[in-house]
Amino acid sequence: MNPTHSCILLRHPPSVSAWASTVGKKEGDGPMGFCFDIVESDSHFGKESWEQAESEMQRRTMQQLLLAADCKPSDLDAVFAGDLINQCTSSTFGLRHLEIPFFGIYGACSTMAEGLLLASLCVDSGYLSRAAVLTSSHFSSAERQFRFPLSYGAQRTPNAQWTCTASGAALLERSDQPPYILGVCGGIVRDYGITDANNMGAAMAPAAADTILRYLNATGTRPSDYDMIVTGDLGLVGSKLLCKLTAAQGFDLTKNHKDCGVMMFDNSTQDTHAGGSGCGCSASILCGYFLPKLQSGEIRNLLFAATGALLSPMLCQQGESIPAVCHLVHFAHDCGKEHGV
Amino acid sequence: MNPTHSCILLRHPPSVSAWASTVGKKEGDGPMGFCFDIVESDSHFGKESWEQAESEMQRRTMQQLLLAADCKPSDLDAVFAGDLINQCTSSTFGLRHLEIPFFGIYGACSTMAEGLLLASLCVDSGYLSRAAVLTSSHFSSAERQFRFPLSYGAQRTPNAQWTCTASGAALLERSDQPPYILGVCGGIVRDYGITDANNMGAAMAPAAADTILRYLNATGTRPSDYDMIVTGDLGLVGSKLLCKLTAAQGFDLTKNHKDCGVMMFDNSTQDTHAGGSGCGCSASILCGYFLPKLQSGEIRNLLFAATGALLSPMLCQQGESIPAVCHLVHFAHDCGKEHGV
Numbered sequence: 089m090n091p092t093h094s095c096i097l098l099r100h101p102p103s104v105s106a107w108a109s110t111v112g113k114k115e116g117d118g119p120m121g122f123c124f125d126i127v128e129s130d131s132h133f134g135k136e137s138w139e140q141a142e143s144e145m146q147r148r149t150m151q152q153l154l155l156a157a158d159c160k161p162s163d164l165d166a167v168f169a170g171d172l173i174n175q176c177t178s179s180t181f182g183l184r185h186l187e188i189p190f191f192g193i194y195g196a197c198s199t200m201a202e203g204l205l206l207a208s209l210c211v212d213s214g215y216l217s218r219a220a221v222l223t224s225s226h227f228s229s230a231e232r233q234f235r236f237p238l239s240y241g242a243q244r245t246p247n248a249q250w251t252c253t254a255s256g257a258a259l260l261e262r263s264d265q266p267p268y269i270l271g272v273c274g275g276i277v278r279d280y281g282i283t284d285a286n287n288m289g290a291a292m293a294p295a296a297a298d299t300i301l302r303y304l305n306a307t308g309t310r311p312s313d314y315d316m317i318v319t320g321d322l323g324l325v326g327s328k329l330l331c332k333l334t335a336a337q338g339f340d341l342t343k344n345h346k347d348c349g350v351m352m353f354d355n356s357t358q359d360t361h362a363g364g365s366g367c368g369c370s371a372s373i374l375c376g377y378f379l380p381k382l383q384s385g386e387i388r389n390l391l392f393a394a395t396g397a398l399l400s401p402m403l404c405q406q407g408e409s410i411p412a413v414c415h416l417v418h419f420a421h422d423c424g425k426e427h428g429v
Numbered sequence: 430m431n432p433t434h435s436c437i438l439l440r441h442p443p444s445v446s447a448w449a450s451t452v453g454k455k456e457g458d459g460p461m462g463f464c465f466d467i468v469e470s471d472s473h474f475g476k477e478s479w480e481q482a483e484s485e486m487q488r489r490t491m492q493q494l495l496l497a498a499d500c501k502p503s504d505l506d507a508v509f510a511g512d513l514i515n516q517c518t519s520s521t522f523g524l525r526h527l528e529i530p531f532f533g534i535y536g537a538c539s540t541m542a543e544g545l546l547l548a549s550l551c552v553d554s555g556y557l558s559r560a561a562v563l564t565s566s567h568f569s570s571a572e573r574q575f576r577f578p579l580s581y582g583a584q585r586t587p588n589a590q591w592t593c594t595a596s597g598a599a600l601l602e603r604s605d606q607p608p609y610i611l612g613v614c615g616g617i618v619r620d621y622g623i624t625d626a627n628n629m630g631a632a633m634a635p636a637a638a639d640t641i642l643r644y645l646n647a648t649g650t651r652p653s654d655y656d657m658i659v660t661g662d663l664g665l666v667g668s669k670l671l672c673k674l675t676a677a678q679g680f681d682l683t684k685n686h687k688d689c690g691v692m693m694f695d696n697s698t699q700d701t702h703a704g705g706s707g708c709g710c711s712a713s714i715l716c717g718y719f720l721p722k723l724q725s726g727e728i729r730n731l732l733f734a735a736t737g738a739l740l741s742p743m744l745c746q747q748g749e750s751i752p753a754v755c756h757l758v759h760f761a762h763d764c765g766k767e768h769g770v
Contacts, residue, residue, distance in 0.1 A: 094506055094507055094530035094557075096556050136747075137747050139741075139743055139744060139747065140747070165435055165615075166435055166615055170535060172516075173741070173743075174515045174516075174741045174742075174743065175513075175515075175535070175537065175739065175740065175741040176535045176739075177739065177740075177741045177743070177744050180618055180739040180752050180754075181744065181749065181752065183618060184618040184619075184620050184752040186618075187617050188617065189435035189615030189616060189617050190615070190616060190617065190618050190754055191534070191536075191543060191546075191547065191615065192534060192535040192536050192543070192739075192754075193532070193533060193534055193535065194511060194516070194517045194533040194534065194535045195532075195533050196516065202532060202533070205532075206532065206547060206551075209550070209551055209554065209556050210547075210550055212554070212556075213550065213553070213554030213556070215437050215550050215553075215554070216435075274507055274530030274531070274532065275530060275531060276528050276529065276530050276531065277521055277524060277525040277527075277531050278525075279525050398516060398517075398518065398521040398533075399516065399518075400480075400514070400515045400516040400518045401515075402480055402514075402515065402518075403480060403518050403522065406477075406478050406480065406481070408522065411521050411522065411525040413521075413531055413533075
């Protein structure tokens with residue numbers, strides 16, 4: 089395999105011109121609660137089912153994005169959106185009234201990075217002027233689809249992660265305002281034979297290591313060239329494995345690695361075991377926490393590597409292992425060629 | 430809404446340099462049976478479950494594509510793939526051993542057109558040199574996921590469509606060999622309030638009309654400017670509705686409209702009711718039948734508008750209506766500006 093393929097440096101780095109984030113009560117009570125635009129205490133979001141609640145969360149996040157961007161829906165050329173729910177209905181039902189050209193994507197918890205990657209290529213090439221990227225997850229819709237109905241009161245294993253009720257959205261366009269997307273790296277599906285659906289971190293860590301190392305090699309950079317290397321939601325278990333896997337290749341991530349799944353909750357008081365997960369976990373922390381810091385220049389250079397476990401309950405029941413993928417987006421405060429890139 | 434937005438004419442129209450198609454026995458017995466690369470009489474494709482069978486079908490179709498293109502997997506910069514099965518596992522499990530950067534997409538039965546659209550933008554802009562697009566559907570995996578396990582022997586309504594066991598794959602790159610992709614048009618989600626999950630044609634026809642009319646208006650062309658206007662799988666019911674909806678806007682599609690769902694089966698002998706459906710239906714007929722004719726010049730100019738019903742069984746059970754989307758790809762034998770485009 090070509091070790092650098094699908095690592096792309098953008099010719100006209102697009103700006104992230106606006107962003108929005110929504111979370112549920114538990115996420116709002118956690119250590120990151122201060123940074124989100126909307127914290128909704130009603131986990132039903134005023135709707136009658138968990139699936140409708142998640143769609144409503146996406147709808148509100150998109151409304152908040154349009155408000156932040158001072159845009160009408162018709163000002164957008166496209167939206168790239170997806171979620172964990174079967175047939176991605178949280179996205180299609182949440183956005184169906186907006187009349188924006190819609191590209192459905194599926195990358196499990198890597199969806200936000202996949203959308204940013206594809207949208208940035210389309211904006212960079214000038215084919216789309218303004219493109220939004222949106223994703224979500226909801227604890228209750230995910231639990232009953234992937235595990236058990238909530239009312240069963242099922243026990244969770246120590247390695248299990250907690251699907252966040254959260255949504256994040258970003259708007260990409262060409263402008264001279266930071267932050268910018270300088271480069272991207274498409275994920276290759278990796279399957280190390282993990283069959284435990286309660287240990288997503290272990291299933292996803294090899295994909296994260298692969299994509300991050302391909303980008304570092306392609307750009308001739310080291311981890312120390314970045315203020316932060318942020319993974320999506322490897323959680324406590326996967327984060328340790330990632331650092332081991334990259335160390336074995338001579339790259340020390342321990343000094344500037346952060347994981348959105350670890351950041352989202354305080355396990356000592358919130359009983360979330362290995363950390364947060366779900367498409368909305370990394371999307372909401374990117375949009376609520378990291379993008380403002382990249383805009384202000386407090387963070388100047390950041391790799392965002394969101395990982396997805398590409399499992400289905402059906403295939404797990406058939407004894408299959410869990411493939412995973414990780415897409416990477418390189419954000420920077422400056423639209424330059426600094427840091428050796 | 431901007432009536433032309435997301436209609437894009439490509440600056441360096443990419444070529445479709447290779448293609449491949451696989452179908453099951455029933456599709457092979459139908460009127461299009463002569464045109465496919467592989468007709469597999471074992472509906473299990475040698476595997477133990479329907480889901481594994483569909484993954485194996487995608488794997489074989491990709492192998493056939495690589496053979497046709499005389500390529501190794503490492504020669505491809507990316508693959509855009511998706512399917513109907515929850516979490517798109519037919520694609521991820523079918524492709525996980527190939528080590529090609531993977532972009533998961535979900536557009537229900539519009540997936541082939543969505544993938545061609547996104548891949549053509551990335552190849553046109555030079556960011557990807559060679560990109561594959563792949564999709565599939567399988568009658569038996571779809572029936573048990575969306576309707577009933579086969580062993581129930583459930584009755585089918587007259588408006589119901591038959592999910593095809595089929596897969597299609599295409600390879601895009603810059604070259605001077607026909608056929609070319611001249612333009613694309615991203616779909617807007619349309620929901621006309623249809624709640625009958627056995628009448629997909631009616632749910633999808635408004636989306637098809639919307640996208641086709643936006644492309645005709647954006648390019649200042651008429652239906653007669655194209656040798657054919659091909660829809661994905663509206664079936665008999667949806668095709669009639671499409672022609673009515675476009676006629677009401679002053680565009681007569683009846684003379685050169687074809688629908689892959691109608692083409693796939695002979696209802697008089699195969700008992701398929703309103704016609705074929707599934708991601709693989711339009712993908713396999715595009716790759717088995719239309720692309721060779723576009724290559725030879727027998728067809729010079731064709732609009733491929735694949736429609737997807739964005740339903741989930743869960744949301745249907747909750748009484749929701751069915752949103753739909755249609756993405757369009759404009760193929761031509763000549764890489765020119767003929768036909769007013």
